[in-house]
Amino acid sequence: MSSNALAAVARWARRGAWAALVAALLLPLAAYLADLGWGREVLLLAPHDPSVVTLNRSLWSAGEPVADVYGSPMSEPTRVLLIGDQKVLRPVEDPKLSLLPVASAGKRPIQIRTLWWAVRLGVVGLGATSTALLGISLLARRRATLAASPHPA
Amino acid sequence: MIDRRSLIPSAFALAGLLQVGAAVAAERTFVVGGENKNSNITFESETDFETILGHTNTASGQVVADLEAGTASVDVQVPVATLDTGIELRNKHLQSGDWLDAKQNPDLRFVSRSARKLDDGSWEIAGDFSLHGVTKPLTIRAQVKPIPADAAKAAGLGKGDWLRVATPFELQLSDFGIEVPSKVAGRVSDIWKVKLNLFVNAKS
Numbered sequence: 501m502s503s504n505a506l507a508a509v510a511r512w513a514r515r516g517a518w519a520a521l522v523a524a525l526l527l528p529l530a531a532y533l534a535d536l537g538w539g540r541e542v543l544l545l546a547p548h549d550p551s552v553v554t555l556n557r558s559l560w561s562a563g564e565p566v567a568d569v570y571g572s573p574m575s576e577p578t579r580v581l582l583i584g585d586q587k588v589l590r591p592v593e594d595p596k597l598s599l600l601p602v603a604s605a606g607k608r609p610i611q612i613r614t615l616w617w618a619v620r621l622g623v624v625g626l627g628a629t630s631t632a633l634l635g636i637s638l639l640a641r642r643r644a645t646l647a648a649s650p651h652p653a
Numbered sequence: 654m655i656d657r658r659s660l661i662p663s664a665f666a667l668a669g670l671l672q673v674g675a676a677v678a679a680e681r682t683f684v685v686g687g688e689n690k691n692s693n694i695t696f697e698s699e700t701d702f703e704t705i706l707g708h709t710n711t712a713s714g715q716v717v718a719d720l721e722a723g724t725a726s727v728d729v730q731v732p733v734a735t736l737d738t739g740i741e742l743r744n745k746h747l748q749s750g751d752w753l754d755a756k757q758n759p760d761l762r763f764v765s766r767s768a769r770k771l772d773d774g775s776w777e778i779a780g781d782f783s784l785h786g787v788t789k790p791l792t793i794r795a796q797v798k799p800i801p802a803d804a805a806k807a808a809g810l811g812k813g814d815w816l817r818v819a820t821p822f823e824l825q826l827s828d829f830g831i832e833v834p835s836k837v838a839g840r841v842s843d844i845w846k847v848k849l850n851l852f853v854n855a856k857s
Contacts, residue, residue: 544704544706545706546693546708548693548850549691549693551691551810552693552808552810552852554807554808555804555805555808558808559800571693572694572695572708572850574697574704575846576699576704602739608740611703613701613703614702614703617701617702617703
């Protein structure tokens with residue numbers, strides 16, 4: 501390979517390494533902004549049959565858990581992405597609660613923790629790519645320098 | 654002529670029979686499942702990747718209880734094939750031989766060995782829980798609330814008296830010989846939090 505071709509490889513590998521590094525840094529920022537803009541905390545629950553909800557509401561008294569009236573809730577709230585107000589249930593017994601009924605297959609929301617899991621994977625992948633491209637760039641530059649240097653007589 | 658003295662032991666015997674009859678009458682049988690969709694059984698797995706909330710409305714069995722005396726026996730079964738995790742492919746994996754093996758072990762089952770009433774609404778029930786062909790002892794705390802027939806009818810639940818039985822408990826899958834497959838390791842927890850919300854209907 502000529503010194504010019506090696507120099508071009510070194511240049512493009514260096515650019516690629518920088519691009520991967522910048523992407524690795526931007527990914528967490530993008531996830532953070534997505535969470536800030538479209539994330540919300542909800543209590544996922546498997547909804548009860550409407551007759552059970554009616555009955556539970558008639559039997560409910562102040563101080564008892566509210567989410568259990570409407571379904572079987574998870575033990576902790578979950579941060580989810582892209583869930584509109586119309587899908588969230590705000591019980592009259594406690595309007596501060598945000599309940600998200602998840603009834604059937606294929607209707608599950610994207611969870612913020614899944615997004616961060618993907619981000620971690622992406623950062624590791626991009627970091628590894630950046631390191632590899634930087635290595636290729638250094639190697640190609642060294643070989644280009646060697647190829648360009650005059651041979652001893 | 655009737656000898657009055659011979660009547661006295663008979664009267665005691667009759668009174669005894671009536672007491673036994675009253676005790677038997679206080680013990681009632683409640684049916685789990687059947688046509689109603691009122692049961693709500695959930696299981697929860699939490700990992701760094703995601704939280705899974707699975708559920709089913711299908712359960713069968715019966716509860717025989719004397720709420721006054723504080724005695725009860727429970728036998729509840731949940732078909733593995735009805736467990737819904739929210740993703741069809743994951744449901745197939747869950748029911749496959751790698752996981753719960755629905756073909757070989759079609760039901761989760763809890764059969765009580767003893768039960769005692771702790772207070773007005775709380776019960777401690779000890780029994781055996783079967784999953785994946787393995788049976789382990791399990792003690793649960795259940796909240797039991799009688800639902801009057803008129804309240805149940807008004808809500809559209811159905812005829813007769815009902816009981817609402819709610820109990821949370823935890824299962825460790827590895828205790829039942831279930832290993833989380835390596836390809837999904839980190840995405841599904843070995844510990845599942847289970848909640849049973851059962852509406853059981855008194856046999857008429």
